[in-house]
Amino acid sequence: MLLAAVIAIPLGLDLYLPAPEDNPLTTQKIELGRRLFFDRRLSRDQTISCATCHDPVRAFSDGRAVAAGVFGRIGRRNSPALINRGYGRAFFWDGHVKTLEEQVLQPIQDPNEMDLTLAEASTRTGLSIAEISHALASFVRSILSGDSSYDRFLNGDRAALNAEQQLGLQVFRGKGNCTSCHVGPNFTDEQLHNTGVAWRDGKLADLGAGKGNFKTPTLREVSRTAPYMYDGSLATLEDVIEFYDKGGRANPNLDSEIHSLRLAANEKRALAAFLRSLTRF
C-alpha cells in the first residue's frame, strides 16, 4: 500500500516513515488508535487518557513540570511532546524502549500514570493487547509536524524566516552548537546526553539512562511545549538558552559538546525567535 494513501507527510520530513513489518500503517488502525488515545477507560480510575498528558492543544504535551497520573499521583519526569515520534529510535527520556509498539503500553501499566494491567486494558476495551499496541503506535506515528516557516525557508521561500529568525538559524547551527544534538528534520539525534540538568547539590537527582544522560527531544513545536527539560525545570525558551549559554551545569559526566557559548543578547533573542519558527500546529 502506498504510504501517501494513508498519511500525508508534511514538507520537511522524510517520505519514509518507519513502521514494523507486522504493523503497517492503515487508516483503520490510526483511527482506532486515535479513539484509544482519548479513552479514559485505559486508566485505573478512568480519569486519565493518553491525551491528558499529551494534549493535542499543547502539541501533545501537558504544560506541567512533571506528569500527573491517576488518583492525583505525580510522576517524576516531564511529559514529552509526541511529535514526529514515528521517526524515533529510542523512547522515553531515558531511551530505554526501542519501539513505539512497546512504548505505548508502558504508561498504561505505570502506577504513577494509568495504573492498569494489560489484561485489564484488554478487557475494558475488548481489544487484544497487540491490537491496543498496534493501534496506539499507529496513531502516534500519524502525529507529524513539518511545513513550518523553517521548512518553507529551506525549500526556497527565503521570506519565510525574517532577518532575526535567520540570524537565529545561524546561531543554532554555528556558535550555539545546537545541531550537535538537535540535528536533522526532526531536530534530534535520538541519542543520550548529560547536559547537567539532573545535577543538583553535588549529585544526580535522576540518573536517567545512567550518569545523568537523557535523550535529546525534538524541537518541533517547541514554543508550545513548555516547561522544558526532562524535569520541566526550565519555564521558558529563554531560560533554556541561558542554561546552555552558561555551558549547562558542570558535573563529572557533562557531555563534551556542552560548553559555554558566550552568546550576545541579540543572538539569544534571535535563537529564541528561530525556535518559535518550528511550529506548524
Place this chain on the structure above:
Amino acid sequence: MRMLILILAAAAAIAAQNETDIALQRAIRKETIEGDLKGAIEEYRKISQSTDRGLAAKALIRMADCYRKLGDVEAEKIYERVVRDYADQKEAVAIARARVGVPASPGSGIRTRRVWTLPPMTENFGGVSSDGRYLPYVNWVQSGDLYMRDLVAGSDRRLTNTGTVRPGVKKSQEERAEEWAFSRDGKQLAYAWLRNEIYELRLIDLQGNGVPQPRQLVRSEDISWIGPYDWSPDGKTIAVGIERKDKSAQIGLVSVADGSLRILKTIVWRGAHAMFFSRDGQFLAYDLPSAETTEERDVFLLAVDGSREAILVKHPSQDALLGWSPDGSHLLFSSDRTGRPGLWALPVARGKAQGPPVLLRSDLSADKTMGITATGALRYSTSEVSLADIQSATFDLNKGEFLSTPIQAINTFVGSNVAPDWSPDGKTMSYASRRSSVGSHYFVLGFRSLESGHTREVLPSPNFQYLWSLRWQPDGTSLIASGRDHKGRNGVFRVNAKTGETSIVVEADGVNFAVVSSDGKMLYYSTKRSDNEVLVKRDLASGEETELLRQSKVLAINLSPDGRYIVTANRNALGMFLAMQLVPVTGGEPRVLLDPKHEAFGPLLVWAPDSRWFITRGMKRTSDGKAELWRVPIDGGQPVKLAGSVDFMAQGTFALHPDGRQVLFQVKVERRPQEVWVLENFLPVLSESK
C-alpha cells in the same frame, strides 16, 4: 555413583572446553593485540590438535592467517588442508576457500583486467555508462572541468568549460565538477557542480558534439553537498545523496522534469557509498554504516514511495553495495566477512532477500563501485593514494645529523601510517593508521609501548574522514587532532588515548595544525577565515580566542618548548614559499625569520630544548637525493647550514623524544594512481550456484 561419574566427566569436559577456549582467546590476543605472529602460530598449532573439530578448524584458519601475514607459503597448505579435511566445518571451509582463491564454483572463468589508469591530476568521482564505454573524469589541470573518456576509442571529450580551479583563484570563487551519473540510455549525464561554495545538481545532454549546455536541476543554500548516484530506469528520477548545513545527510529523489526534490530518508552523516534503483524502479538499494560509531556497512532496500525499507545484508562485516545483476534478480555487494573483500550476490525479489548470499569471487581490490554494465561486468576503481610511513632514528640536535640510519618504525599496514608522536612520559609511540575497504576509509590510532614492544590499537569514536595532525596533550591521557570527523565536522578534536572517545574542541574550517601549550590551557590552531588562514590562540577554559596572525597560507605551526613563540611557515596563493615567521603567543608583531630571498625552506623540523633556535629543512633536492638541514636562530642571526641531511620525502615535523635524541618523522613513499578495473564473467557462477 554412576551419575556422579557422569557429572564429573561432564564437568571435566566443560573445564577442558573452557581451557581450550581460553587458549584460543590467548592466541588471538597474541596475534592481534601483541602482534606476536610466531608466538600465536605455536598457540594455534596446539589448539588445532583439539578433538573439537570446530575449534581445530578455527585455529587452523587463524594459524594460516598468521603465516600469510608473514608471507609464508605454509598458509596456502593449511587453507587447503581445511578445505580437504574439515568439510563438516562449513564456515571454516568457506573462509579457507576464499583465502586460497578457490572459486565458489569450479571453472567459473571470472576475469579481471585494468581498463584505464587515470592520468595525473585527474580524478574519478562516479560511474561508467551502462555500455561500459564512457567514463567521465574531473580534470584538475583544466580548471576542475568535466571530461569524458571513450574507453574504446581512447579519446577524450570536454563536457564543461566553466571550471575555475587554478592558482590564484580563491576557494570561495572556485567552480568545479564532482560526482556524476549516466541515464540508463547513456544520453544524459547528471553531475554535481560547485559554484560560489554551493553544490548544485546539473544535467547535460550528451548527444551531439562540443561542450553541452548544462541545465540546473537543484540549487539550495541549505544544501552543502548534493551528488547524483543513479537514474531510475524510466529516466524520470535521479537518486541523490545530500549533506545539509546542519550536518545531517539524506537520500533524495530529484525529478528530471522540474528539479523538485523529495527527501526519502535522513541517514548517518557518512552517507551511502553507492545507490542503485532496482530494475523495476520501485526500490532503491544503498549501503550505510550500521551505526554512527561503526565503520561497518550494511545494505538496505527502500521503496521509492517511502512505504517500507528492508535490511538486505546485515552482518558484522564491511558490506558495500556494488549494483544489481542485469536481470535484476541479484543484488551484488562486496563483503570482507571471510577476512578480505569478496564479491557476493544476494537473490532479491519483491523487495526481499530470497535466500543466503553466494560468494562469487574471493578477492576484490576495489575502493569504489562504478556500476554493473548491461552485459553484467562490474566496473570499479581504486583510489589515488598518497602513501606515507613513519621512520625513527637517533638524532644529534646540536650537530643536526642522524646518529643512526632511520628505520621504518611501524611494520604493519605499511604505507598507511602517519602523524607520529611520543607520549609526554616518553614511554609510548603514537601514530595514526589509515584503513580502507570498499566505500569506506577511517583511522586507527596505534600506541606502541617502548617497554613491552606491544602495540595497542584504538578506534576513534566518532572516527575521522581526514586527519591532519595528531599530538599528545601534556597530561598524557588524550591527544589533540585536527581534521574532519565522521559527523562532518571540521576542526580540532580531543581523542581519549585509552578509549578512543573523540570530542570536538572547536569547530573551524581548514584546520591543518593544532597544538596545546605545555600547561594545557591554551590551544593554538590554524584555520581558514574569509579566504585567509589565521593562526588562533584559544583559551580552552573560557573559549576566548585571539587572532595571532592572518596570512594566505600556513604550512605548519610549531610551538617553542618555552611556550613563548610559534614559528609558522607560510606560502602564498600560488603555493610559493613566503616566509617563516616568529609569532609571540602573547600577541604583538610577528617577525620574519626567513623570507623568499633565502633559499627555499620547508617547515620547521625541531626546536632546540632552550627555544633559542630550531632546525628546518631545505626544499631543494641535494645531489644524493636528500634535503639539507639548517639551524635558524630566533634572535635574527643568519641561518647556518648543518652537516646532516634528511630524506627529501620527509613530511611535517620531527617528534622529539623527551630524551632529546630519538626522533620520529613521516616520509612520503610513493603515490598510487587511480585505476579503473573491470570484473567480467562472474554471472555464470551465479547461474551454476542456483
